[in-house]
Amino acid sequence: MPPPLSSVLCAPETKPQLEGGSPANRAILVIPCYNEAENLDLDHYESFALGGETDLLFVDDGSTDRTPELLAELEGRAPERIEVTTMSANAGKAEAVRHGVQRCLTRQPAFFGYWDADLATPLDELPRFREILDVNPALLLVMGSRVKLLGRTIDRKTLRHYGGRVFATLASMMLGLPVYDTQCGAKLFRSSRETRALFDEPFLTGWTFDCELLARLVRARRDSGGPPAEQSVYEMPLRSWRDVGRSNVGAADFFHSIVELARIRRHYLARER
DSSP, X not given: OOOOHHHHSOOOOOOOOOOOSOTTTOEEEEEEESSOTTTOOHHHHHHHHHTSSEEEEEEEOSOOSXXXXXXXXXXXHOTTTEEEEXXXXXXXXXXXXXXXXXXXXXXXXXXXXXXXXXXSSOGGGHHHHHHXXXXXXXXXXXXXXXXXXXXXXXXXXXXXHHHHHHHXXXXXXXXXXXXXXXXXXXXXXXXXXXXXXXXXXXXXXXXXXXXXXXXXXXXXXXXXXXXOGGGTEEEEXXXXXXXXXXXXXXXXXXXXXXXXXXXXXXXXIOOOO
């Protein structure tokens, strides 16, 4: 039996707060890492952190390769802009993201989000996410979307693409949202009471936790009588995305994710009779 989530979260830390940007415009990006030693581009991360107003918070999710050593080196290069927090055991991406978000929110950033450690979505896409939130005050979330269009470079394996289209269609039907790509690992939130609450409770699901986040927002809007969730979420077609070639998701995981979608619908969206 895996340990309870409460036992795998790291103990309270005493590291100084990140200092990049001012409270009015600071963004913190959570980057979950599990055995990412082959994918971590330390020079690129350092250059990005020192060259803008976005701080980086890496969450080592119990890695067993050289990831902890590489993250420690990266933190040492720019400790005022980069921080590493460590889970005492592997808890999965969903809980690693949630833990990182809860930690970064103690610093009251204006924006927060999460990004895949392998940089399948390049970090130079992030300013476009910020710009959309800056000019649209009603938006709470910008999601990267891997849409293969003319003038864009979306390098995705054919089988994964079509499997993703099937999953996305089912997710859209389940959520009641015209969403194209729930699973792209690049998302940026405006920090608000509503978005912070999305990360209060542990997720019921693993790989489909992105869908669960959207379901939480749909339910919150439905229960409060506020504007529908689709008025607060924007999907931005990415200019560039590359399939790094390594995936922990197989056929069995795909079918398990369908079961997770049903669980999400039953828990968050099914109306009581």
